[in-house]
Amino acid sequence: MEQPVTLSENWQAFVEKCKNCHACALADSRQHVVIWRGGVRAPLIILGEGPGADEDRQGIPFVGRSGRLLDLLLTSCGFKPEDYHICNIVKCRPPGNRVPTREEAAACRPLLKEQLLFVRPAVYLLMGATAFRYFTGSEEGISRARGIWTVSNKCHIMPTFHPAYVLRDPSKKIYLWKDMASVRQKLEELDLVQPLQRPS
Ligand code: SF4
Numbered sequence: 001m002e003q004p005v006t007l008s009e010n011w012q013a014f015v016e017k018c019k020n021c022h023a024c025a026l027a028d029s030r031q032h033v034v035i036w037r038g039g040v041r042a043p044l045i046i047l048g049e050g051p052g053a054d055e056d057r058q059g060i061p062f063v064g065r066s067g068r069l070l071d072l073l074l075t076s077c078g079f080k081p082e083d084y085h086i087c088n089i090v091k092c093r094p095p096g097n098r099v100p101t102r103e104e105a106a107a108c109r110p111l112l113k114e115q116l117l118f119v120r121p122a123v124y125l126l127m128g129a130t131a132f133r134y135f136t137g138s139e140e141g142i143s144r145a146r147g148i149w150t151v152s153n154k155c156h157i158m159p160t161f162h163p164a165y166v167l168r169d170p171s172k173k174i175y176l177w178k179d180m181a182s183v184r185q186k187l188e189e190l191d192l193v194q195p196l197q198r199p200s
Helices: 007-019 053-058 065-076 102-119 129-136 163-168 170-189
Strands: 044-048 084-088 123-127 150-152 155-160
Touching (some): 007 102, 044 129, 065 170, 084 102, 123 129, 123 170, 129 155, 155 170, 163 170
Parallel strands (some): 044 084, 044 123, 123 155
Antiparallel strands (some): 150 155
8 A cells, every 4th residue: 555645755755845946046046045944834934035145055044144144143032943933935045145036035925835735834924125025015114014924824923023124234133033932822822832830
């Protein structure tokens, strides 16, 4: 009798498909296709813009300075790696760290949609203007949109600043931290992570 295909085999097949993708011109200059880090299935998805130089070199999202800030904030909010899945709007580095074009984002969207079927997140943290615009279709500025929950298809969506922006303007760090704390609270309310012990 044929063995049932496990999530892990399906996930591996998906990863291979991403690694072989040439659906847009970003494939020509990449070193690695940058797919995810964290849990494959996770209650929280953290979506950024696209890989930078460090990510392209290592094939892992958010491993440079922005990633270190993100990890610091995730840890301070009590998250464990199995609680989240980190990925980007595009999986290959735009040359010179430019913003991915609308066409590149559209070319990568089928892979992102497929990825979401594995992750099955209840909560989305959209980091930065590009992730917010390309994921929601909204033209509103991130400074106005951040910190405000919306619900779509029963998923809770929180836009916030990108860590790279916060590194350029540290006065914005408090907003990123507040939004991540709000995400933690939401996941606790949904009973998807253990409540943190907070001082009374
Ligand atoms: S950015 Fe996405 S669509 Fe473009 S080549 Fe890479 S994986 Fe494929």
